[in-house]
Amino acid sequence: MKIAVASSGKTLESPVDGRFGRASGFIVFDTESNTFTIADNRQNLNAAQGAGIQAAQNVAGTGAGVVIAPNFGPKAFQVLGAAGIKAFISSAATVQDAIDEYKSGKLSESNSANVQGHW
Amino acid sequence: MIIAVASGKGGTGKTTVAVALVLASSEPVAYADCDVEEPNGSIFLKPEVAEVERVLVEVPDIDEEKCTSCGKCARFCQFNALVSLGTPPLVFPELCHSCGGCEIVCPTGAISWRKVSVGEITLGRSDGGRISVVQGKLDVGSSLAPPVIRQVKTYIADDVLTVIDCPPGTSCPVIESLGDADYVLLVTEPTPFGLHDLKLAVETVRVLGIPFSVIINRFDEGDSGVEDYCIEESIDVIVRIPHRREMAEAYSTGGNLFDAIPEMRELFREIPRIIVRGVK
Missing domain, CATH: 3.40.50.300 (P-loop containing nucleotide triphosphate hydrolases)
Known part of the structure; x- marks a missing residue:
């Protein structure tokens, strides 16, 4: 299965990005092969509106079944739900930590947005 | 003046x-x-x-019977007001600029309009x-x-x-x-x-x-x-x-x-x- 993590850099040691919609990218980690790819999300950094929607479509395009970020807004959450992607909220420092937390079952699935739009 | x-x-x-x-x-x-x-x-x-x-402004209303989930409307929309994930599109009316483009590109006439304040x-x-x-x-x-x-x-x-x-x-x-x-x-x-x-x-x-x-x-x-x-x-x-x-x-x-x-x-x-x- 693939796990997408909001990331401000391009390695597993990169800090988790604080925002979902305007994260600079997503590290998409494949738990079967233990490899990862990067989905760029910088095109959303300066979007006036709809960044969360675009980011959720971006994640859906990677084939990830799980996404981890510290915060999700309401529209992003709605699109992730429609795409059947499970959202997990984590305050882990690095992408690797977030993946480890998920693997060890420390994260529980979020069933609502935890921040308002334009957070 | x-x-x-x-x-x-x-x-x-x-x-x-x-x-x-x-x-x-x-x-x-x-x-x-x-x-x-x-x-x-x-x-x-x-x-x-x-x-x-x-x-009042007009926003798209999707007829899910006619919609084939082709995603053309969502790809056309520059404001992310329509999102298609291989499904009939989700509509975010508050992002819609009422340009009418989605209706034009829809091949099956599945889009009509409803008014919102x-x-x-x-x-x-x-x-x-x-x-x-x-x-x-x-x-x-x-x-x-x-x-x-x-x-x-x-x-x-x-x-x-x-x-x-x-x-x-x-x-x-x-x-x-x-x-x-x-x-x-x-x-x-x-x-x-x-x-x-x-x-x-x-x-x-x-x-x-x-x-x-x-x-x-x-x-x-x-x-x-x-x-x-x-x-x-x-x-x-x-x-x-x-x-x-x-x-x-x-x-x-x-x-x-x-x-x-x-x-x-x-x-x-x-x-x-x-x-x-x-x-x-």
């Missing part, structure tokens, strides 16, 4: 100036509040409200009927100011002096408000912030090709940056409003500029005439 009062920076005194302009006149005039995110001219003009109407127009009269007051107010939760501003502007008549109270900034709502203006008064304050945003406003008005001049509010405070800039750029400063405690006191109770500084009334009465001479 339409005079638009704009500023760049917020809080410089646009409404104070716009209200003063209509109050100083002795002829029939109109005041149009296009600062639809926070219209406040009515606090000072206290119009008797005659009519209230909704501002984005704002409210209030029509009234002030000063014994002499001042016609039109106010636009954006609904809470809506972010589409331009349709509300467009509807305010439909009430502008050609035969009377109309003063448009613009929103701050230089983005779409300001451009929409300035659209048909014959002249722009840019209100600023003598501070680095005031100067910075005045420059943006001047660039905007120059691109639009509308003649303009500057009003400096609280001119006796701050620094000389705005005056220096106006000299360098050959921009007329047509009014300087002093900084007075009485102005803040009047403002706090819904009073106007002339309640605080009565001697400015004559000058404001002259502004439309000065502008007409300048434009000709």
